[in-house]
Amino acid sequence: MRDDDLDAVLAVQAQCYPAPMQEAAAVVLARLRAARPTTLVACDGAHGAVCAYVFAYPSRLGRVTALDAPFAPQPQPDTLYIHDLAVAPRAHGAGLGRRLVRRLFALARDAGLAHSALVSVQDTRRFWEGMGYEVDAQRPPCAALASYPGDALYMRRLLSDYQSR
Numbered sequence: 001m002r003d004d005d006l007d008a009v010l011a012v013q014a015q016c017y018p019a020p021m022q023e024a025a026a027v028v029l030a031r032l033r034a035a036r037p038t039t040l041v042a043c044d045g046a047h048g049a050v051c052a053y054v055f056a057y058p059s060r061l062g063r064v065t066a067l068d069a070p071f072a073p074q075p076q077p078d079t080l081y082i083h084d085l086a087v088a089p090r091a092h093g094a095g096l097g098r099r100l101v102r103r104l105f106a107l108a109r110d111a112g113l114a115h116s117a118l119v120s121v122q123d124t125r126r127f128w129e130g131m132g133y134e135v136d137a138q139r140p141p142c143a144a145l146a147s148y149p150g151d152a153l154y155m156r157r158l159l160s161d162y163q164s165r
Contacts, residue, residue: 001032001039001053008050009041016086020149021121023068023084031055031083034071038080038107042087042096051091054100056082061115062136064144064154080108080159082118101131109159117156121148125155132157 001009006029013022032039035057042052058077065071065083082104087097108116117136120128125135133155145152 001036001041003029003032005041005050005053006032009053012050012053012086012088013084015088017122018149021067027068027070028055031057031071034073038104040100040103042091042100044091044094052087052096052100053084054082054086054097054104055084056080056104058111058113059117061117061156063117064119064142066144066147069144069147077111078113079115079117079156080104080111080113082116097127098131105159114159115156116159117154119145119148120153120155121150123151125153128155132161 006025009028010025013028032055035055038056038058040054041050043049044051057071057073057080059079059081060074060077061079063074063079063081065081071083082101085097085100105116116133118128118133134157136154136156145154
């Protein structure tokens with residue numbers, strides 16, 4: 001993702017999330033700049049425009065970034081924390097979300113990270129389970145998790161079982 005993708009990313013965000021879950025442009029741009037190697041976009045062939053994005057960063061297992069809070073990449077990370085994955089409705093069914101996540105898995109493995117974690121929102125648990133995540137019942141809910149509306153779930157997966165294809 002590049003800085004000049006910001007408007008397109010915000011447009012996808014607006015198509016995918018209700019207003020209370022949309023994050024400010026300044027926060028999104030700061031995240032891009034804090035974690036550029038793990039902040040990716042996908043563009044559709046018909047328009048060449050951004051139609052999906054993912055924000056992630058190196059972290060520690062059990063840490064959660066609150067909604068609308070800045071990223072805090074950790075020294076000595078062990079986890080790739082995926083903060084946001086969104087696919088515009090026009091691109092649903094094309095497999096872009098899965099491809100972006102698989103790319104992140106490869107980057108995380110190359111960086112020596114053992115885990116990936118995220119907060120599942122908007123009834124996406126089945127999607128994330130299909131990507132190998134499971135609800136982490138061992139970790140109690142934290143204040144950052146409570147910043148998400150609805151039934152937000154902290155999920156994690158091991159990366160050692162990921163096979164790149």
